[in-house]
Amino acid sequence: MTNDVRSYVADHSADLLADLDAWLRIPGISAQPERRDEVIRSAEWFADACRRTGFPVVEIWPTDGMPTVYAEWPSEDPDAPTVLVYGHHDVQPVDPIELWHTDPFDPTVDGPVLRARGASDDKGQLLFHLLGVRAHLATTGRTSPAVTLKFLIEGEEESGSPHFEALLAERRDRLQCDVVVITDTGMLAEDTPSAVTGMRGLVLADVHFHGPDLDLHSGVFGGAVPNPAQAVARLTAALHDDNGRVQVPGFYDDVLELSEQERELLTRVPFDEARFLETSKSRALAGEAGYSTLERIGIRPTAEVNGIGGGYQGAGSKTIIPSDAFVKLSFRLVANQRPAAIREAVHAFIEEHTPPGIECTINWEAAGVAPCLVPIDTQAYQALSRAVCAAFDADLILPTWEGGSGPEAAIQQELQAPMVFLGVGLPDDQIHAPNEKVTLSMLYKGAEAAAHLWREFAEVGREGLKS
Numbered sequence: 001m002t003n004d005v006r007s008y009v010a011d012h013s014a015d016l017l018a019d020l021d022a023w024l025r026i027p028g029i030s031a032q033p034e035r036r037d038e039v040i041r042s043a044e045w046f047a048d049a050c051r052r053t054g055f056p057v058v059e060i061w062p063t064d065g066m067p068t069v070y071a072e073w074p075s076e077d078p079d080a081p082t083v084l085v086y087g088h089h090d091v092q093p094v095d096p097i098e099l100w101h102t103d104p105f106d107p108t109v110d111g112p113v114l115r116a117r118g119a120s121d122d123k124g125q126l127l128f129h130l131l132g133v134r135a136h137l138a139t140t141g142r143t144s145p146a147v148t149l150k151f152l153i154e155g156e157e158e159s160g161s162p163h164f165e166a167l168l169a170e171r172r173d174r175l176q177c178d179v180v181v182i183t184d185t186g187m188l189a190e191d192t193p194s195a196v197t198g199m200r201g202l203v204l205a206d207v208h209f210h211g212p213d214l215d216l217h218s219g220v221f222g223g224a225v226p227n228p229a230q231a232v233a234r235l236t237a238a239l240h241d242d243n244g245r246v247q248v249p250g251f252y253d254d255v256l257e258l259s260e261q262e263r264e265l266l267t268r269v270p271f272d273e274a275r276f277l278e279t280s281k282s283r284a285l286a287g288e289a290g291y292s293t294l295e296r297i298g299i300r301p302t303a304e305v306n307g308i309g310g311g312y313q314g315a316g317s318k319t320i321i322p323s324d325a326f327v328k329l330s331f332r333l334v335a336n337q338r339p340a341a342i343r344e345a346v347h348a349f350i351e352e353h354t355p356p357g358i359e360c361t362i363n364w365e366a367a368g369v370a371p372c373l374v375p376i377d378t379q380a381y382q383a384l385s386r387a388v389c390a391a392f393d394a395d396l397i398l399p400t401w402e403g404g405s406g407p408e409a410a411i412q413q414e415l416q417a418p419m420v421f422l423g424v425g426l427p428d429d430q431i432h433a434p435n436e437k438v439t440l441s442m443l444y445k446g447a448e449a450a451a452h453l454w455r456e457f458a459e460v461g462r463e464g465l466k467s
């Protein structure tokens with residue numbers, strides 16, 4: 001089977017390249033209103049590619065923003081599990097354009113890589129899926145896939161998915177599935193297959209302390225009235241203890257500790273701390289005691305000060321008690337912390353640190369983002385692992401964590417199905433940056449893995465995917 005899939009993909013790699021070349025020429029930048037028609041053209045192009053692949057149901061779903069492509073291919077087997085594949089067809093802006101070595105919308109093959117905006121994020125990855133479906137059918141001799149496939153390909157992920165949750169709620173019935181496959185991430189290295197097993201969530205707070213109604217003379221009033229700048233400093237200092245532990249009561253209550261097996265796998269992830277330090281342009285590493293740098297940036301929740309200010313900022317001195325001060329805070333969350341509960345805990349903590357006479361206003365930026373987690377002992381993850389290992393001739397895949405989650409948490413919440421990540425981007429793909437590229441051999445391996453995955457999921461079955 002492995003060899004059949006491999007040779008089918010190798011024999012048809014030129015089709016994938018031709019598709020890439022055509023689609024990457026469409027500058028579907030969702031963040032730029034003047035590109036609206038191009039984003040629509042990008043959706044239509046992918047819809048047509050799904051029809052060419054054989055999907056019998058292909059629709060373009062309008063939203064209040066950019067359109068989503070939906071394609072469905074029911075399995076003939078009535079007991080087959082249903083798989084929902086998520087990705088996005090829009091791309092990031094290209095500025096600063098002068099740093100590109102080639103035209104971002106004129107795809108250029110350069111040895112093992114292809115350079116263009118969207119090559120890795122996310123068009124290349126969606127196109128490996130189409131080749132994967134064809135390889136799956138050809139090598140199993142089927143006329144419909146072994147699982148019912150639903151592709152949900154969003155058109156404004158790069159603009160923060162502002163209409164995606166509404167779309168999920170509106171189309172919930174059509175999107176019912178037994179497992180979700182997210183295809184918008186990467187692997188550790190070409191020879192180190194891996195899969196994302198978690199994404200951190202986010203809560204943002206903008207805290208404003210208002211003291212006296214005007215700046216006061218510090219010689220006349222200093223020492224006798226509350227000072228909002230000092231209060232903000234005390235609040236900020238109280239956020240962590242000397243071990244880097246967040247001091248907000250209840251902050252860690254819902255944190256799932258990693259299993260022994262997960263922590264062991266994590267130690268095998270190649271991670272060069274010296275290089276990380278160099279990349280950070282920081283002069284030291286710091287963080288929560290008892291955890292490695294890799295754990296600190298992946299599996300641990302954090303509280304960070306993003307900005308702080310108040311009072312006189314000009315040259316020389318100005319002897320005042322300032323009227324106002326602020327601090328901007330962000331909290332990275334891990335499973336199973338809930339944004340609403342963390343907001344409540346932080347709110348209580350800030351109130352407790354607001355001295356009498358200071359008026360406190362907290363602006364919560366949006367509703368927050370929930371973290372998401374893929375437990376590695378689930379059958380869905382095990383099936384993914386087998387499929388990726390077959391494609392990469394590997395014995396195991398390593399777990400990775402990604403910093404920012406996009407629509408994944410919303411999908412998990414709305415559809416209540418287990419989720420796995422099949423993505424083949426590489427850390428140096430320069431996504432969102434000038435000279436974005438994709439390594440072509442990774443796309444071919446992705447196609448192989450997808451072809452294996454539909455067979456693996458079918459073997460696990462609907463019931464199996466629940467465990």
Ligand SMILES: [Zn+2]
Pocket residue numbers: 088121122157184
């Ligand atoms: Zn993406």
